[in-house]
Amino acid sequence: MSDTVSITCTVNGEPVAADVPASTTLADFIREACGLTGTKIACGHAVCGACTIHLDGVPVASCSAYAFEADGSEIRTVEGLEDADGELDPVQAAFADLSAFQCGYCTSGMIMLARALLDRDPNPSGETIRKWLSSNICRCTGYEMIVEAVARAAEAANPGTMR
Amino acid sequence: MNESARLEVVGRPARRKDAREKVRGKAGYTTDISLPGMLHAKALRSAIAHARLVGIDASAARELPGVHAVLTGDGIGDDIAPTYGYFIKDQPIVALDKVRYEGDTVAAVAAETEAIADAALRLIKVEYEELPPVASIEDALSDGAAELFEEAPMGIVPAYGTGASAELRPRPNVCYRFNYETGSPDVFETCDHVFEDTFHFSRMQHFHLEPFAAVAQWLDGDRIEVSTSCQNPFALRKELGRVFKLPENSISVRVPFVGGGYGSKNNCKAEPIAILLARMTGRPVRFALTHDENFLTNTQHAAVLKLKTGVMNDGTLVARDSEIFLDSGAYSDASPLVAEKAGYRIPGPYRYRHIRTSCDCVMTNTAPAGPFRGFGGTQTSWACESQMDMIADRLGMDPLEFRMKNLIDLGEPFVPGESGMDSDLRAGLELVAREIGYHDRKKNPVPNRGVGLALGFKDGGGVNKPAQARIKVSTFGDIFLHCGTVEIGQGAHSALSAVVAEILGAPAGRVRYMPINTDHTPYDQGTNASSAISVMGQAVERAARSLRAQVLDFAADRLGAEPQDLDLEDWHIRKGNEALPLAPMIMGHFGGTGWEFTADGFHKAETDHSAPLETQCVFWELGWGAADIEVDPDTGLITVHKLVVSGDAGQAINPLVCRGQDEGAAIMGLGQALFEEMVYDGTRLMNGDAFAYRVPMAQDLPAEFVSITQEQGHGPGPFGAKGMGEGGMLPVAPAIANALFDATGVRVAALPLSPPRVKAALAKNS
Numbered sequence: 001m002s003d004t005v006s007i008t009c010t011v012n013g014e015p016v017a018a019d020v021p022a023s024t025t026l027a028d029f030i031r032e033a034c035g036l037t038g039t040k041i042a043c044g045h046a047v048c049g050a051c052t053i054h055l056d057g058v059p060v061a062s063c064s065a066y067a068f069e070a071d072g073s074e075i076r077t078v079e080g081l082e083d084a085d086g087e088l089d090p091v092q093a094a095f096a097d098l099s100a101f102q103c104g105y106c107t108s109g110m111i112m113l114a115r116a117l118l119d120r121d122p123n124p125s126g127e128t129i130r131k132w133l134s135s136n137i138c139r140c141t142g143y144e145m146i147v148e149a150v151a152r153a154a155e156a157a158n159p160g161t162m163r
Numbered sequence: 164m165n166e167s168a169r170l171e172v173v174g175r176p177a178r179r180k181d182a183r184e185k186v187r188g189k190a191g192y193t194t195d196i197s198l199p200g201m202l203h204a205k206a207l208r209s210a211i212a213h214a215r216l217v218g219i220d221a222s223a224a225r226e227l228p229g230v231h232a233v234l235t236g237d238g239i240g241d242d243i244a245p246t247y248g249y250f251i252k253d254q255p256i257v258a259l260d261k262v263r264y265e266g267d268t269v270a271a272v273a274a275e276t277e278a279i280a281d282a283a284l285r286l287i288k289v290e291y292e293e294l295p296p297v298a299s300i301e302d303a304l305s306d307g308a309a310e311l312f313e314e315a316p317m318g319i320v321p322a323y324g325t326g327a328s329a330e331l332r333p334r335p336n337v338c339y340r341f342n343y344e345t346g347s348p349d350v351f352e353t354c355d356h357v358f359e360d361t362f363h364f365s366r367m368q369h370f371h372l373e374p375f376a377a378v379a380q381w382l383d384g385d386r387i388e389v390s391t392s393c394q395n396p397f398a399l400r401k402e403l404g405r406v407f408k409l410p411e412n413s414i415s416v417r418v419p420f421v422g423g424g425y426g427s428k429n430n431c432k433a434e435p436i437a438i439l440l441a442r443m444t445g446r447p448v449r450f451a452l453t454h455d456e457n458f459l460t461n462t463q464h465a466a467v468l469k470l471k472t473g474v475m476n477d478g479t480l481v482a483r484d485s486e487i488f489l490d491s492g493a494y495s496d497a498s499p500l501v502a503e504k505a506g507y508r509i510p511g512p513y514r515y516r517h518i519r520t521s522c523d524c525v526m527t528n529t530a531p532a533g534p535f536r537g538f539g540g541t542q543t544s545w546a547c548e549s550q551m552d553m554i555a556d557r558l559g560m561d562p563l564e565f566r567m568k569n570l571i572d573l574g575e576p577f578v579p580g581e582s583g584m585d586s587d588l589r590a591g592l593e594l595v596a597r598e599i600g601y602h603d604r605k606k607n608p609v610p611n612r613g614v615g616l617a618l619g620f621k622d623g624g625g626v627n628k629p630a631q632a633r634i635k636v637s638t639f640g641d642i643f644l645h646c647g648t649v650e651i652g653q654g655a656h657s658a659l660s661a662v663v664a665e666i667l668g669a670p671a672g673r674v675r676y677m678p679i680n681t682d683h684t685p686y687d688q689g690t691n692a693s694s695a696i697s698v699m700g701q702a703v704e705r706a707a708r709s710l711r712a713q714v715l716d717f718a719a720d721r722l723g724a725e726p727q728d729l730d731l732e733d734w735h736i737r738k739g740n741e742a743l744p745l746a747p748m749i750m751g752h753f754g755g756t757g758w759e760f761t762a763d764g765f766h767k768a769e770t771d772h773s774a775p776l777e778t779q780c781v782f783w784e785l786g787w788g789a790a791d792i793e794v795d796p797d798t799g800l801i802t803v804h805k806l807v808v809s810g811d812a813g814q815a816i817n818p819l820v821c822r823g824q825d826e827g828a829a830i831m832g833l834g835q836a837l838f839e840e841m842v843y844d845g846t847r848l849m850n851g852d853a854f855a856y857r858v859p860m861a862q863d864l865p866a867e868f869v870s871i872t873q874e875q876g877h878g879p880g881p882f883g884a885k886g887m888g889e890g891g892m893l894p895v896a897p898a899i900a901n902a903l904f905d906a907t908g909v910r911v912a913a914l915p916l917s918p919p920r921v922k923a924a925l926a927k928n929s
Contacts, residue, residue: 037195038189040373040422041194042372042374042454043372047854048372048853078187079189081187096186099822101179102652104184104190106372111186130864131861133860137860139372140652141826141827142826142828142859143860145823
């Protein structure tokens with residue numbers, strides 16, 4: 001159907017080299033070529049953000065990017081957040097502790113979005129958290145508990161510095 | 164544990180059982196399944212709303228490299244019943260002789276990849292003979308309207324009890340009508356006032372993020388194994404048995420985690436096509452719809468509700484006569500059940516001397532409507548609670564006082580033959596009124612700012628719903644919980660496991676909720692109607708108590724003691740001050756390989772012909788709501804400054820989960836109130852994708868958003884629990900409409916309360 005492209009990148013720190021059809025989306029590359037199904041495809045139009053991953057540290061809707069755009073890049077997915085001992089990232093821990101998820105289909109994307117926010121702004125205001133989270137859609141929770149979890153994660157990483 | 168002891172597991176804000184899997188991206192959904200040799204399916208959808216199918220030429224599609232099968236209606240043989248549905252079997256697997264909406268399934272392809280399947284669809288040529296389209300309820304009921312179904316419906320009317328009845332196809336383009344009546348209509352003659360008002364309710368899409376999806380294969384050529392994103396695997400299995408003419412023990416339905424459903428994932432969706440293509444190709448087939456296709460597959464019911472309410476000068480409600488018309492779309496799906504519920508719930512939780520309702524399922528050439536969180540109760544709460552404020556205003560009464568005067572008392576039956584109200588409705592209403600500042604709202608009035616209240620209401624737990632659960636405990640105290648409640652996000656795994664842990668005196672972590680497979684999992688009718696804790700919870704509770712009794716009897720025998728002198732604590736027998744480990748006792752009796760204790764628990768409401776729906780309601784699900792809003796008169800834009808919602812969990816099994824249910828439901832209700840709507844231009848859906856269809860986002864949260872989980876303790880479930888999950892949605896739209904009236908004196912009786920609609924209403928008034 002289409003030409004093949006060779007992609008060399010790192011995924012969660014591991015080097016990956018693969019040949020895939022040029023039309024392969026980044027989400028399909030991650031899910032199928034790399035076997036990392038934590039990244040979900042939902043709306044398919046870069047609206048809901050369930051497919052959010054980090055491409056060179058930038059949150060990206062992987063359903064609407066091509067795999068070849070990741071050539072030479074560092075990809076980070078939800079599977080790459082915990083440390084080698086299986087210790088959860090503070091964002092993951094806060095989502096788990098505060099029940100900031102229900103069906104879980106948006107959760108990987110929400111966590112990656114929140115991680116990207118805290119990488120840039122370790123002490124975001126509630127308003128900033130709401131603004132950032134408005135990039136993604138959760139149909140289950142009503143958001144309030146997610147906003148609280150992101151604030152908790154920031155607090156856990158920087159005790160006593162919440163704005 | 165003895166009964167009076169403090170609860171150890173239940174009531175704690177613990178991490179959910181699925182927390183680690185879900186925050187690590189490790190939770191498995193149907194869409195994640197990949198089998199060796201698996202093919203991918205895609206469906207061709209009609210671009211015409213209403214047409215006779217003249218011919219399909221799929222030859223070019225079949226020849227495309229990578230295509231393994233093309234399914235068209237003429238390829239379905241006599242060995243298959245080609246249509247499915249709940250009460251009425253009217254929806255074809257693929258179109259047979261007609262298409263009935265834009266998006267109707269015309270053909271399906273199985274190919275090596277989704278891309279090849281999509282390319283093959285474009286090669287299929289379909290010849291149609293167009294028929295007049297039926298776009299709306301009004302169209303469908305007009306004289307001479309085209310009929311979606313000319314033949315009599317193939318279906319049944321279930322048994323109803325006192326005062327309730329139903330009929331199939333009472334008139335053209337109406338597939339089902341539900342009726343209920345109690346008391347004499349003569350009392351209307353005695354009323355000081357009779358008010359007649361009409362309300363319009365718009366149609367939402369569920370917007371579940373995991374699409375409809377199924378992965379099917381045939382084993383040994385004559386057995387089906389299907390994994391599916393489904394809310395009711397046993398009902399699905401029964402329907403698949405009918406469609407594929409197979410015994411149910413030749414069909415295994417597996418349900419992994421479900422990525423949201425809100426009602427939509429009941430009964431056949433992606434499964435029949437996946438199964439049929441798997442049979443045609445001899446390969447596993449994955450059929451995952453796109454999110455855009457979700458919009459074309461199942462929706463909420465738009466509705467017109469006409470209320471005639473008789474009342475006395477002092478504000479005493481006397482009688483309600485109502486006519487409801489639901490837009491069912493092109494196929495009946497769950498419409499008859501939704502009609503039954505809408506027709507039954509329209510009185511609201513108030514006392515009357517006479518009630519008469521009818522609810523019609525009106526067929527239109529639009530996407531099929533089905534179950535949606537609230538299940539008719541959202542529509543009826545919108546109309547009922549709007550009219551309550553309208554009547555209060557006409558009588559010169561305070562809306563809160565008017566409600567308080569008429570609310571059903573704790574323990575009072577909803578209607579004759581029904582179960583008693585299991586929440587103190589006034590206490591809940593006063594709670595949200597106080598939280599929103601209702602009593603002080605006139606002290607410092609701000610122009611265009613107002614406060615409104617509403618009380619959403621539905622019967623919960625389903626009708627005549629049986630459930631069975633099985634618990635096994637191994638030698639070392641590892642607990643297996645087998646039950647058919649699907650984890651769809653509501654926290655059922657955690658809640659039901661907590662009930663088991665509490666009763667067996669075990670830490671919650673000892674319970675594993677086993678994967679659902681209809682071959683092994685005990686029967687459950689479906690994960691719907693807020694029934695998990697109220698119905699399955701009772702089955703689980705009985706199984707746990709039975710297992711506990713078995714273990715204590717066993718230990719009493721071994722120890723030469725009386726069971727009532729023993730207690731069970733973390734798989735030790737507590738006898739006075741001694742804690743004796745059970746494992747050595749078990750191996751001492753059963754041998755070194757050990758043993759499993761097993762117990763079943765069952766629950767079903769008693770069949771009761773005096774109850775209008777043949778069984779009494781399991782529990783009453785309430786959503787108390789209050790809104791403080793401001794409207795911009797220039798634009799019609801409503802800003803919700805504060806939203807308060809409250810449900811009654813009876814006893815919260817996990818307060819975090821209860822809070823999440825109420826808040827999620829409330830924000831869905833906020834979307835319904837302010838902007839969400841499937842917009843049709845005639846029969847064409849104009850906003851059927853995530854770009855154009857707006858759902859609430861974090862930025863839409865009200866500045867203040869308060870949810871209060873009441874625990875009034877009157878529920879039928881374990882430890883007094885009631886169901887949750889739908890109630891929080893019900894009061895939001897009417898509370899905001901009532902606040903808009905409080906702010907402006909303008910009543911808007913149609914949803915959503917979007918800026919153009921509100922602006923037009925304000926302009927008309929001034």
